[in-house]
Amino acid sequence: MKKADVKADDILSAKSEEELTKPFVGKVEKIYENSVLLKIIDYDKADKTAVSDLNQKIVVNFKNLKSVSKKKMKEIQALAKSDVKVEKIKKSAKEKTTTDTSKE
Secondary structure, eight states: OOOOGOOOOOOEEEOSSSSSSSSEEEEEEEEEESSSEEEEEEEEEEGHHHHHHHHTEEEEEEGGGEOOOHHHHHHHHHHOOOOOOOOOOOHHHHHEEEEEHHHH
8 A cells, every 4th residue: 555545544454564463454543654553443353462562553564554345344333333331330238338337
């Protein structure tokens, strides 16, 4: 891929020659002279630890980038729209008593 073809916030497929063992998908955060900074948004489970160690960011040379297929893009969009529900857990009667008496 050429530098002229890459824009900030593009979603691209990439491979890393050193850090990650499998191809991954990232969002362009910054463009450099010969590479881009990607926020890793989709990756193989085998690379979970490496992605965590990289803080979900990696610099990739333009030659290791390519456009994401329409099928892959739909999968990513579906993941982005998935609902995450957070529920507040009610305190048990015992916890309420302990909490209330500790405030006094």
